[in-house]
Amino acid sequence: MEFRVMLKSYFEQVRCKSDFLTFLTELQRNNVSYYIYFVATGNVKVITTSDNYVSVEGRQGIIKISANASKFLTRVAAKRHFAGRTSYEQYCLELANAGVFKWIVDLNENMRFYWSKDNRLLYCENVLPVPKATLQTELEK
Numbered sequence: 001m002e003f004r005v006m007l008k009s010y011f012e013q014v015r016c017k018s019d020f021l022t023f024l025t026e027l028q029r030n031n032v033s034y035y036i037y038f039v040a041t042g043n044v045k046v047i048t049t050s051d052n053y054v055s056v057e058g059r060q061g062i063i064k065i066s067a068n069a070s071k072f073l074t075r076v077a078a079k080r081h082f083a084g085r086t087s088y089e090q091y092c093l094e095l096a097n098a099g100v101f102k103w104i105v106d107l108n109e110n111m112r113f114y115w116s117k118d119n120r121l122l123y124c125e126n127v128l129p130v131p132k133a134t135l136q137t138e139l140e141k
Contacts, residue, residue, distance in 0.1 A: 069099030
C-alpha cells in the first residue's frame with residue numbers, strides 16, 4: 001500500500017474510533033517523527049525520521065479560524081475531547097473557535113502543541129493517556 005494512502009487510513013480511523021494510542025504506535029512503527037494538522041482544512045503534513053514529508057488531504061469543507069486566540073478555550077477543548085466528551089468534529093470546531101490554526105504532534109517527545117494564526121503557542125500537552133482521576137481534576141480547574 002502506498003505510504004500516503006496508509007497514512008490517510010490511519011488518520012480516518014483515529015477520527016472515527018478515537019483510539020489515539022494505537023494510532024501513535026502505527027505512526028511510530030512507520031518512522032513518523034511528527035505531524036502538523038491544519039484545523040481550517042484538515043490537511044496534514046507528516047514528517048518522517050529521515051526528514052521526508054508527505055501531505056495528506058483532509059476534509060472537503062473549510063472551518064473558519066477565530067482571530068481571537070484563547071489559551072483557555074484551547075485547553076478546555078483539548079481536555080474535553082481527550083476525556084471522551086466531544087467528537088473529533090466538535091473538537092476541531094472548538095479549536096477553531098479558540099483560534100487554533102494548527103497543532104503539531106511530536107512523536108519523539110510525546111507532546112502536542114497548539115498554535116494560533118500568528119504563530120503563538122497556545123497550549124501544549126502530553127499525548128500519552130492520563131489517568132481518569134487526574135483528567136477529571138484538570139477538567140474542573
